[in-house]
Amino acid sequence: MTMAEKYDRIRNLREDADLTQAELGKQINVPQRTYAYYENGERMIPPQVLVALARFHHVSIDYLLGLTDQKAPYPQKKNT
Incomplete structure (x- = not known):
């Protein structure tokens, strides 16, 4: 996978969530720019x-x- 494809993957996830860069940035505490x-x-x-x-x-x-x-993240550890 090329670097461009990695960045496209991040963009595609944002677009699939119907969010602007500013909206997603706000969700993760990062300025839009x-x-x-x-x-x-x-x-x-x-x-x-x-x-x-x-x-x-x-x-x-x-x-x-x-x-x-x-896509699936690894299972979370359960506190026992």
């Missing part, structure tokens, strides 16, 4: 933003990074 830089590949996405995106979209970080095509 910064989020646009991430989608356009102009800035590296920090780990904490990857976590926020994965949680928001209910996908794994591996999916966001293009390491797998499986």
